[in-house]
Amino acid sequence: MSPILIRPVREQFEHDRVIRLLQTRWRRRYEVGVNLSGEPPSPLRFGRRLLSPDLVLTSHDRARQLLGVVEVETNASINHLEAMAQWVMFAKVRAPFHLYVPLGSIDAVRRLCDAKGIFVEEIWSYHTIGAQVRFALAHRDRTRTKKKASKESSLRPKRKKKVSTKKNLKAGRKRVARPKSGKPTRKAAAAKKTKKTKKTKKTKKTKKATKSPKPRTAVAKKTARKTTKLARSRRRKTSVKR
Numbered sequence: 001m002s003p004i005l006i007r008p009v010r011e012q013f014e015h016d017r018v019i020r021l022l023q024t025r026w027r028r029r030y031e032v033g034v035n036l037s038g039e040p041p042s043p044l045r046f047g048r049r050l051l052s053p054d055l056v057l058t059s060h061d062r063a064r065q066l067l068g069v070v071e072v073e074t075n076a077s078i079n080h081l082e083a084m085a086q087w088v089m090f091a092k093v094r095a096p097f098h099l100y101v102p103l104g105s106i107d108a109v110r111r112l113c114d115a116k117g118i119f120v121e122e123i124w125s126y127h128t129i130g131a132q133v134r135f136a137l138a139h140r141d142r143t144r145t146k147k148k149a150s151k152e153s154s155l156r157p158k159r160k161k162k163v164s165t166k167k168n169l170k171a172g173r174k175r176v177a178r179p180k181s182g183k184p185t186r187k188a189a190a191a192k193k194t195k196k197t198k199k200t201k202k203t204k205k206t207k208k209a210t211k212s213p214k215p216r217t218a219v220a221k222k223t224a225r226k227t228t229k230l231a232r233s234r235r236r237k238t239s240v241k242r
Contacts, residue, residue, distance in 0.1 A: 007074060007076055007077065011075065011076055015054075015072055015073075017133065018072050018100060018126055018133060019034060019036060019055060019072055022055055022070065022072070022100070023055065026055075026057060030057040030058060030059070030060070030068070031057070031058045031059065031064065032055060032056070032057060033056035033057075034054070034055060034056075035052045035054055035055075035056075042056050044056055044066070044069065044093065046089060046092070046093055051089055051093075053069045053071050053086075053090055054070055054071050055070035055071075055072075056068075056069060056070075057069070057070065057095075066093070066095040067095060068095050068096045068097075068098060069090050069093055069096070069098070070098045070099075070100065071087070071090060071097075071098070071099055071100070072100045073099065073100065073101050073105075073109075074102060075102055075104075075105055078101060078105050078108055078112070079112075080112065080116075083112045083113075083116050083118060084116065087113070087116070087118045087120075088116060088118055091118045091119045096121040096122070097119070097121055098120070098121060098122045098123075099120050099122070099124070100125075100126055101123065101124070101125060101126075102125065102126065102127065103126070103127040103136075106125055106138045106139075109123060110123070110139065120139070121142065122137065122141075123137075123138045123139035123140075124136065124137055124138060125138050
């Protein structure tokens with residue numbers, strides 16, 4: 001509970017109005033829990049203690065992950081007691097802590113945070129113009145969120161880099177250019193293949209040249225017989241004349 005038990009009526013009305021506006025503003029992005037009189041409380045457990053910030057931002061899924069804690073202050077609630085009782089505890093929660101303060105009290109809030117060592121991600125100022133409430137960002141510090149992101153990235157397993165096809169081809173060429181000892185290169189293997197093909201061609205040619213003549217046909221055999229008969233008859237005639 002806040003050490004300020006009674007606020008002025010005007011400031012309490014303005015405080016509740018700002019909370020309602022922030023609730024409607026973040027309803028789409030977060031599941032917004034509000035701690036206001038007349039509504040069901042949405043406490044925040046921190047160790048053994050139950051904290052009751054003005055706004056509790058959680059995720060829409062079933063896990064209900066805590067995504068932010070928001071505290072709206074008025075001029076009467078910005079003091080050392082409030083800072084020690086609530087701001088110190090909200091800053092220790094593992095979620096971004098945002099403060100919404102009136103426009104003229106930003107310097108006082110910064111001094112209190114520096115003196116007490118309170119880390120606040122964002123400090124917003126609000127002021128009313130007629131029936132409208134306007135917000136302005138006065139301070140932002142993302143060092144803690146960056147550290148968390150860097151830790152998460154370091155814990156994730158590193159992915160292997162994809163090597164392009166061009167790089168693979170270059171690597172293959174280099175391996176061919178610098179072969180290991182005892183293994184022939186691709187060029188040498190290709191040269192051996194060409195030599196073998198040349199040898200096989202030469203052997204085929206020599207086989208063709210040394211092949212025996214083909215057997216004669218029946219007509220050729222008849223002509224050969226006739227020529228041999230004519231030759232014998234001529235020899236006989238010449239022998240008779242003598």
